Amino acid sequence: MSTNRRIDTLVGGFVLLGLAALLFLALKAGNLGSFTGGGTYATQARFDNIGGLKVRAPVKSAGVVVGRVAAIGFDDQTYQAVVSLSIDERFRFPKDSSAKILTSGLLGEQYVGLEAGGDDKMLAAGDTIRMTQSAIVLENLIGQFLFSKAAEGDKKP
Amino acid sequence: MSAVAARLGAWVLDRLAGIGHGARFFIRLLALLPGALGRPRLVIDQLHFIGNRSLSIILVSGLFVGFVLGFQGYYILQRYGSAEALGLMVALSLLRELGPVVAALLFAGRAGTSLTAEIGLMKAGEQLSAMEMMAVDPMARVLAPRFAAAVIAMPVLATLFSAVGVIGGWGVGVLLIGVDAGGFWSQMQAGVDVFGDLGNGVIKSVVFGFVCAFTALYVGHEAQPTPEGVSRATTTTVVASSLAVLGFDFILTALMFGAA
Secondary structure (H helix, E strand, O other): OHHHHHHHHHHHHHHHHHHHHHHHHHHHHOOHHHHOOOOEEEEEEEEOOOOOOOOOOEEEEOOEEEEEEEEEEEEOOOOEEEEEEEEEOOOOOEOOOEEEEEEOOOOOOEEEEEEOOOOOOEOOOOOEEOEEEOOOOHHHHHHHHHHHHHHHHHHOO | OHHHHHHHHHHHHHHHHHHHHHHHHHHHHHHHHHHHHOOHHHHHHHHHHHOHHHHHHHHHHHHHHHHHHHHHHHHHHHHHOOHHHHHHHHHHHHHHHHHHHHHHHHHHHHHHHHHHHHHHHHHHOOHHHHHHHOOOOHHHHHHHHHHHHHHHHHHHHHHHHHHHHHHHHHHHHHHHHOOOHHHHHHHHHHHOOHHHHHHHHHHHHHHHHHHHHHHHHHHHHOOOOOHHHHHHHHHHHHHHHHHHHHHHHHHHHHHHHOOO
């Protein structure tokens, strides 16, 4: 019986070690505690161009992550991208808040920046954010720059 | 000409019969799995043999894979001035791929071979036939507990491998090279999705557990009951389970991460 007990203890330790590793990975590497706790509410925003925005990209306000991009679709009536944002229930934003697509760093991933407005009413589930600003597309920017340079060159002589 | 066609046909039929035989064996093992879990004494003994005894190789390999990932990742990332992303790189590569796959390969080498040799020798010594004579089903008494233990042990070992690897990457990156510890962990936490990355990694390792356990037991059970046959079966186990793990890993990766 004593060898059985020893083996039981060893196997128990083995399984416990595995669970501890899972917990370590979930908490320390995956950051389980901070975000999945509360529920979220869904809002929408329409953009003329989303650039390289991806599903699950963060939604940040003042640099703090307040939600995630839940889905990205296309509306063939207005030819706009429809981005569904799921925002943490703890955070409420005024109805006239504006959404921008920004890039973290020069080459970093793109995210949605929310800027609070001044309305008394708050965004509720299913609302659409009216004011949006599209992603900056480098090619368009270079095109504009070249055009303005060319226009300057015409004026000079 | 017709002789060649006949031989080809016989070969194809042989293979088909082999696949069918293997599938029936697998289904029988699956059907016996709940019964095996109802006899925990046998499963615990096997868990000790398969799981605990594999700990040292898994932990040491995980640590060293983490070390190497830390060095190589830093070498590449510091060229782009994003050495803090080292934590994310180490964690993602371990959780998604290296943890489950390398742990499964080591598991096939460490535990799969011993399972095959054990079953093969039992068969060569006619112990399995003797059990049948005593109206004890060797599938239920010998093979099913080993199957259950291997399927339980695999995800535990893979998770341990990843965890130790992350610690190894941290040791090299933060302690040795001097990457900022805050950036290391925060980038990791921002980029690792608990269900998408960790969860899928665990699912992978469960699948690999089934693959390795089935291969080892099936090859052992079908071994020629001679010393030479058992030695050949042991080799076959390592080759077949390694290839099967890599193949399944490709399919699972394509399914889990292909679209995103």
